[in-house]
Amino acid sequence: MVSTDELLKVMMANPPDPNEPLPSSNRKATIYGVTVPLLILCWIAVFLRLWVRLRIIREAGWDDFFVALASTLNTAATICVLLSIDYGLGHHFLYIGVENMTTYTKIFYIENALYVTQTSIIKISLLLQYLRIFKAGTMRWICVSLLVIITLWGITYGFMAWIPCFPVHGYWDHNINARCYGYGFADPKEFIAIFQSHTALNMAFDVAVFLTPLVLFTAPNLTRKNLIAMTGVFLLGGGAVMTSVWRLQTIVEHKAATYPYLDFTWWTPISIVLSCVEIDLAIACASTPIFWPVIESKLSEIFVTHEVRITEHRRLDEHGLEYELEHSGSIKSHSMGGNRTSEEGLTREHTGDPFAHYKDQYVVALVDPLASESAPGVGIETEVKSKPQPKWQL
16 A cells, blocks of 8 residues: 555655646636536436426436436535635645645545446436336347446446445545555556546446437437437437546546656546536436427427418498498488489388398308309408428427
């Protein structure tokens, strides 16, 4: 086991420049600016998911429980990352002081164990979600097989992360004679191997889990709307996979913060920030397919507009005047010209054919639907126009 004194001797043999400018990934503003907004968006996605499952469709399942658990662990891990900034994260380990070294190591122990645990939990949640879709057949067996393998992987690495030493506090208290392994940094080569192997397997399982439902793209009844929605989800999942690949690259490049020289707080910020981004994207990817159809339907109700045009056609007499008020006015004007017009009007009203209104083209057009073609411009027409659907429908 490497003691604190031996660790300090190794670092002091090749001391870094204390005035070296901080890389952008090591700055407090960068760490806060990346982790906090993504954590908020992650929780928004989870709350919307749980709202739909618990209040709308009322079909909550184990996949929802594991998503909520992963989000809780992710929040705790992010808080640990932000706390560790005050104890040396982003600065050279050699210059943060012995007391801060111990505190930082305690925080990193919790942070790393939480990350290792939640990487398996979020994949388990996604696989349980897939089992809701694949009720039988080859795809269901693939999901069950991945579920068993990832569960065993999570238990194995989770145990090594939570119990890296016997007793556990030997991880940060090097004054006791503890037996450490793997993450406990008993052997630098073993320490590097455990980080690289977990990150590589995590990346491989990410690819397997996010590629599994690609078979849905071959569904014969897949609409363009479904295709766009699924593509968005897979792009989000692809972002999580690419972040996992990037994190693996940083760990391999610096050999788990031991190359080109041992410096736990200087080389790790980029890997830690990427781990937060990876989990946030994975949780959002798992939650979006649940709540998005409901959100989309609500948005459609708000933004879909209709144009209604009502056209009214008034009846005209042989003089081209409107039949009601204007016609009465015209009769009055005619009667002022002499008794003959008035008498003709009275005669027409009282002595006409009692069945004449059945021959009236205006009445016939309102009763007979086939007569509208022979009497255009008669009746009331209603026309409803809907705006064309946009190419990208939210």
